[in-house]
Amino acid sequence: GAVVSQHPSRVICKSGTSVKIECRSLDFQATTMFWYRQFPKQSLMLMATSNEGSKATYEQGVEKDKFLINHASLTLSTLTVTSAHPEDSSFYICSARDRLTSTGELFFGEGSRLTVL
Amino acid sequence: QKEVEQNSGPLSVPEGAIASLNCTYSDRGSQSFFWYRQYSGKSPELIMSIYSNGDKEDGRFTAQLNKASQYVSLLIRDSQPSDSATYLCAVNHSGYSTLTFGKGTMLLVSP
Numbered sequence: 001g002a003v004v005s006q007h008p009s010r011v012i013c014k015s016g017t018s019v020k021i022e023c024r025s026l027d028f029q030a031t032t033m034f035w036y037r038q039f040p041k042q043s044l045m046l047m048a049t050s051n052e053g054s055k056a057t058y059e060q061g062v063e064k065d066k067f068l069i070n071h072a073s074l075t076l077s078t079l080t081v082t083s084a085h086p087e088d089s090s091f092y093i094c095s096a097r098d099r100l101t102s103t104g105e106l107f108f109g110e111g112s113r114l115t116v117l
Numbered sequence: 118q119k120e121v122e123q124n125s126g127p128l129s130v131p132e133g134a135i136a137s138l139n140c141t142y143s144d145r146g147s148q149s150f151f152w153y154r155q156y157s158g159k160s161p162e163l164i165m166s167i168y169s170n171g172d173k174e175d176g177r178f179t180a181q182l183n184k185a186s187q188y189v190s191l192l193i194r195d196s197q198p199s200d201s202a203t204y205l206c207a208v209n210h211s212g213y214s215t216l217t218f219g220k221g222t223m224l225l226v227s228p
Contacts, residue, residue, distance in 0.1 A: 007161075015160055034215050041158075041204075043218065043219075043220040043221060044161070044205070044218050046215055049215060056189070071171070078225075091158075091160075093160045093161075103166065103168065104148070104149040104151075104209035104216065105149070105151055105163055105209075106163075106216055107152075107163065107165055108160040108161050108162070108163075109160060110160055111159065111160040113158075
């Protein structure tokens with residue numbers, strides 16, 4: 001299957017700082033990438049849809065000014081958690097779809113575990 | 118509203134048995150169906166996809182789709198302890214939207 005690389009896999013930061021997470025499609029181009037958040041023992045929660053060259057679409061209840069998404073190329077999307085607080089500690093996962101396929105499967109990055117102290 | 122329902126489990130089976138995981142979906146326009154496996158602390162991994170009614174086999178895994186009943190299932194033959202994970206059912210209505218995920222079924226395979 002297609003490979004999606006996510007970095008960093010783990011990050012610990014102090015409250016009030018900003019953290020950037022990168023998501024790259026390594027062997028395909030993705031016009032759309034998706035960002036999810038998952039709290040322990042809970043299901044995936046879609047945060048936003050990242051569109052190459054345009055503004056991201058955020059799900060209801062997700063603060064766009066806090067979770068900044070940039071999708072500058074067909075292979076890279078970034079999520080920046082601004083002014084992080086302990087309640088932002090979670091597992092953040094990106095996924096991408098190959099723009100050349102129409103079958104709809106998503107491929108996931110390895111995830112980034114954020115701990116805010 | 119598109120919904121995907123799964124029994125949260127845990128589903129416990131002994132090693133070597135067949136594990137049967139089930140999923141129902143609400144949107145009749147759904148076209149593509151996927152099963153992902155997620156180990157604890159890891160991200161989901163695509164293990165099966167199915168697009169038409171019937172069965173699709175891949176190694177020990179068989180996906181079954183019944184669009185009339187809006188039902189999709191995953192059978193795991195000769196279950197191994199390494200199959201212990203949460204299995205997510207995902208449904209796609211169109212090729213240009215995200216997938217709708219079920220909450221997942223936890224499978225426990227005991228040695």
